[in-house]
Structure formats: structure tokens, C-alpha cells
Amino acid sequence: xxxxxxxxxxxxxxxxxxxxxxxxxxxxxxxxxxxxxxxxxxxxxxxxxxxxxxxxxxxxxxxxxxxxxxxxxxxxxxxxxxxxxxxxxxxxxxxxxxxxxxxxxxxxxxxxxxxxxxxxxxxxxxxxxxxxxxxxxxxxxxxxxxxxxxxxxxxxxxxxxxxxxxxxxxxxxxxxxxxxxxxxxxxxxxxxxxxxxxxxxxxxxxxxxxxxxxxxxxxxxxxxxxxxxxxxxxxxxxxxxxxxxxxxxx
Numbered sequence: 001x002x003x004x005x006x007x008x009x010x011x012x013x014x015x016x017x018x019x020x021x022x023x024x025x026x027x028x029x030x031x032x033x034x035x036x037x038x039x040x041x042x043x044x045x046x047x048x049x050x051x052x053x054x055x056x057x058x059x060x061x062x063x064x065x066x067x068x069x070x071x072x073x074x075x076x077x078x079x080x081x082x083x084x085x086x087x088x089x090x091x092x093x094x095x096x097x098x099x100x101x102x103x104x105x106x107x108x109x110x111x112x113x114x115x116x117x118x119x120x121x122x123x124x125x126x127x128x129x130x131x132x133x134x135x136x137x138x139x140x141x142x143x144x145x146x147x148x149x150x151x152x153x154x155x156x157x158x159x160x161x162x163x164x165x166x167x168x169x170x171x172x173x174x175x176x177x178x179x180x181x182x183x184x185x186x187x188x189x190x191x192x193x194x195x196x197x198x199x200x201x202x203x204x205x206x207x208x209x210x211x212x213x214x215x216x217x218x219x220x221x222x223x224x225x226x227x228x229x230x231x232x233x234x235x236x237x238x239x240x241x242x243x244x245x246x247x248x249x250x
Contacts, residue, residue, distance in 0.1 A: 010067020011060055016132065017125040025056045055205050062203040062237060072234050073097070075104055078190065084108045084155040088182065090147070092116050092162035094129035098136055101158060108155070112136055115144040115175075121165050145174035149182040157183055160192040164211055173220055180224040185245055189226070191217065192240040199236040217241060 015022060029049040036045035066072065073096070087108045089098050093116030102110045114135055116126060142148050144166050157179055166172040179189050193211065194200050200208040218241075221228060227246035231239055 005068075005073055008064070008068055011064040013129070013132075014060070014063050014067070017128045020124065022056065025052060029053050058202075059204050059207065066235055066237055070235050070238075072238065073100060075100055077232050077234065077240065078104060078156075079188070080104060086111065086149075086154050088113065088147075088149055088154045088157045090115065090157065090159045090162060092121060092165040093126045093135075094133060094162075095135060095139070096133075097158065097160050098139075105156075110138075111149065111154075112139045113142050113147060113149075114139050115142055115162075115166075117143070120168070120171075123165070126165070145171055145178060147178045147182055151181055152184050154182045155184055155187050157187070157189045158192075159190065161194075163191055164193055173223060176220045176224045176226070180226050180245060183245060185247065187244060188229070189243045190240055191243065192234075192238065193217070194237060195239055203237055214239070222246075 029052050032045070032049040032052065036043070036049065039045055075097075078101075084105055085108055087101060087105050088111045089095075089101050090113045091097070093114060095112065095114070098110065098112045112135075116130070118127070140148055159179070163172070163175065166175055183189055194204075194208070195217075196208050196211045196213045200211060218228060221241070221243050225246050226243045228241055228243050230242045232242065233239055
């Protein structure tokens with residue numbers, strides 16, 4: 001991996017790792033066009049392939065905007081005003097950010113954790129991504145609910161586009177509790193995600209069901225005694241929740 005991202009890297013990776021979806025969409029468009037031509041008495045049938053084409057194209061355009069144009073991977077939104085000693089980056093088999101974080105926090109220890117488990121996380125796109133981008137040598141393989149980090153030792157923890165890959169609700173809850181365990185009392189956790197909301201539905205249609213609602217994330221944080229300090233909207237489609245330990249007395 002490179003620190004500097006190449007032009008179109010984000011949208012190219014989406015097509016590269018999800019090519020089966022676009023092949024299926026193309027076949028569907030062709031077949032529905034043929035069907036609409038056969039039933040000439042019903043020209044309204046042309047709306048079906050037109051809608052399918054528009055949906056696929058809009059999702060790619062939005063992805064290009066997010067991953068290639070928005071400046072998300074410049075990490076200008078990450079606070080580095082105080083001395084950090086331990087930075088933890090947690091991903092689910094596809095690591096686009098560790099080198100970027102290592103560059104930003106040059107004097108800190110960067111610990112990289114990969115919770116990808118092929119028995120639990122069966123997305124074919126992740127398998128293709130892992131083949132294209134092998135994990136960095138220092139990456140530690142671990143379970144999402146058992147992170148190899150000492151209690152209250154991390155200054156900052158990053159989970160960028162990976163927490164939603166934990167599909168089991170109980171495991172996801174345990175994972176958030178693990179984040180609460182390892183973060184320092186004055187540390188910060190950055191959770192970056194698409195949300196299951198109107199904007200992502202417009203962009204990805206039913207694909208937005210792969211994400212979770214803002215409400216569900218906030219509930220998970222509260223259950224782990226974490227509080228939301230700030231939400232950053234990088235684009236209408238992406239949110240970063242900056243959370244920390246909730247020391248509010250009962």
C-alpha cells in the first residue's frame with residue numbers, strides 16, 4: 001500500500017472487489033431491454049432497465065465522490081494536538097488506513113488489529129480485497145470481542161469502515177465494550193461508517209441495509225458506557241463518531 005492514494009483508487013477498488021454485482025446488473029439491464037423490446041405494446045417496461053442502470057451508475061458516482069474526491073483519506077479531521085503514545089487501528093481484512101495513520105502519528109506506537117474471520121465474515125469482496133492488499137507484517141489477528149490491548153492503554157482507536165462487518169448483534173456489542181476497555185480515560189475512539197439513512201438509500205438503494213442506523217450505533221455506545229463527543233459528517237453519506245469514556249456520575 002502507498003501513503004498517497006492514486007486517482008480513482010476508491011471507485012476502482014469497489015468495482016474490482018464487487019465485479020460480480022456489476023456483471024449481474026449488466027446482464028439484468030440487457031435482458032430487461034430485450035424483454036421490453038419484445039413486448040412493444042408496453043413501452044413502460046423500458047423503465048426497469050433504465051432504473052437499474054441509473055442505480056448502478058449513481059452508486060459508483062457517489063462512491064467516487066466519497067472515496068476519491070472528498071479528502072476523507074487525508075485525515076485532516078483527525079485530532080493530533082497532544083502527544084499520543086499508542087494508536088490502535090482495527091480493520092476487517094482490508095486495511096487502507098494504517099500507513100496513513102502511521103504517517104500522521106510518526107512518534108507513536110501503531111498497533112494494527114485485524115478481526116477478519118472467514119467463518120464469520122463471508123463477504124466475497126473482503127476475500128478479494130485481502131488478496132489484492134495483503135495485511136502489513138505487523139498486523140495482529142484477533143477476535144473482535146477479545147482485542148490484544150491492555151486495559152486503558154490506548155490514546156486513540158480507529159475503526160474505519162469495518163465495525164459494520166460484525167453482523168452478529170451480540171458480537172458487535174462485545175466489540176464496542178472492548179473498545180471501552182482499552183481506551184484511556186482521556187482517549188478518543190473514531191468510528192467511521194456509512195449509515196442506514198435516506199442519503200445512503202438514495203445512493204445505494206437496498207444496499208444501504210448493509211449498514212446500521214445512527215440510533216443503533218449510539219445505543220451500542222451508551223451500553224458500553226461511552227459517550228458521543230462529536231459527529232463529523234465528511235459527506236452526506238459518511239459519519240465519524242468521536243467517542244470516549246463516559247465519566248458522568250450516576
